């Protein structure tokens with residue numbers, strides 16, 4: 001349940017409301033907006049069902065939430081969240097682009113990619129140092145050596161770093177080098193990892209699972225928020241369907257759905273969403289037109305020799321063309337790159 005306070009309610013009204021909730025063993029979570037304060041009630045469903053708050057001074061209305069997720073819901077937090085990532089805002093009127101290779105392979109590859117994407121206006125360097133590969137015989141990533149390369153190449157070019165975490169024991173290690181922890185599609189419901197990231201000090205980008213519903217995805221985000229880390233960015237990266245022409249089916253309706261259901265920013269990944277580099281640019285335009293807050297794009301200086309995902313990686317030249325279009329589509333949507 002959430003309790004919406006009147007714009008005219010006083011501090012004393014709020015104190016009485018929270019005291020009443022806490023006196024029956026429930027806990028509260030406040031969302032203080034520009035217009036009004038909303039109190040989220042968390043705890044035993046049966047106790048919540050018997051809670052009568054409508055008559056208390058300062059209360060405008062109470063809303064019973066049918067979905068289990070609360071902290072990430074728009075009902076609880078009506079205004080869009082803007083996540084500050086080391087000084088770079090994600091959400092609101094901003095359009096942010098994260099770009100770089102699928103995997104960190106070498107210093108030369110990464111420096112070349114970082115320079116190319118920064119020049120075109122990307123704000124984040126992406127690249128995996130811990131790779132969740134379908135086959136154990138495929139390249140698994142350079143681990144800490146790769147993280148160091150990422151940080152160095154990003155710093156040389158004024159970029160922030162987003163990189164995947166696959167193991168909760170790596171939170172401190174990755175946090176030393178990265179600005180955002182990326183939870184990959186395969187780990188969306190790794191609840192131990194999500195709980196641990198709830199205690200982490202840096203933002204998390206949560207990719208949608210391979211066959212996750214929007215509700216499952218938002219509940220996964222709730223795990224992170226419930227632990228205390230509300231700096232969450234969602235990422236739509238395509239889902240499994242019967243279609244085989246594309247690697248996944250990029251579900252752009254998820255952008256509109258998330259905007260309705262949640263206050264969290266959403267980024268779209270047309271690279272994994274299609275698996276085909278020729279389709280990345282049109283789908284990036286469509287994602288921006290659908291209202292996303294950013295894009296994550298695979299860019300490799302030489303896609304033909306990439307150790308992973310070469311087929312869906314853009315050359316720097318094609319990335320430049322994408323950015324020019326994305327800038328214009330962003331402007332149409334009232335968003336600045």
Ligand code: PEP
Pocket residue numbers: 102128132183184185186207237272
């Ligand atoms: C990636 O970003 O390289 C990646 C592995 O993505 P996903 O988890 O969406 O498959």
Ligand code: MN
Pocket residue numbers: 102103272298308309
């Ligand atoms: Mn990839």
